[in-house]
Amino acid sequence: MNNDLKWSEFERVDMRVGTIISASDFPEARKPAFQLNIDFGDAIGIRKTSAQITKRYQRQELVGKQVIAVVNFPKKQIANFMSECLLLGAVDGEEVTVLNPDLPVPNGLRIG
16 A cells, blocks of 8 residues: 655645744643644734643743644634644654744745
């Protein structure tokens, strides 16, 4: 079975840089998570998501952090919350390390 991804398929995934502008607890989630508002700049705007990143991060340290997320997935209902993007991270069991640029870049910049 060939699992190779075609270049045209990869190009359809719209990954962007954004800045977390707020983080709050999400007690309704099945697994511990935060609700995040992420600013992707004028062209995309602010999107919300939930992220199971409570093992490695505190809410306060997330605000102002630039992150990378997929912004063209369909919205997804998670408990009583509608997620509008997918925060990307490296997953090691239940610990997730958020992907982020190592230098500041403009919000909305495309990852390619």
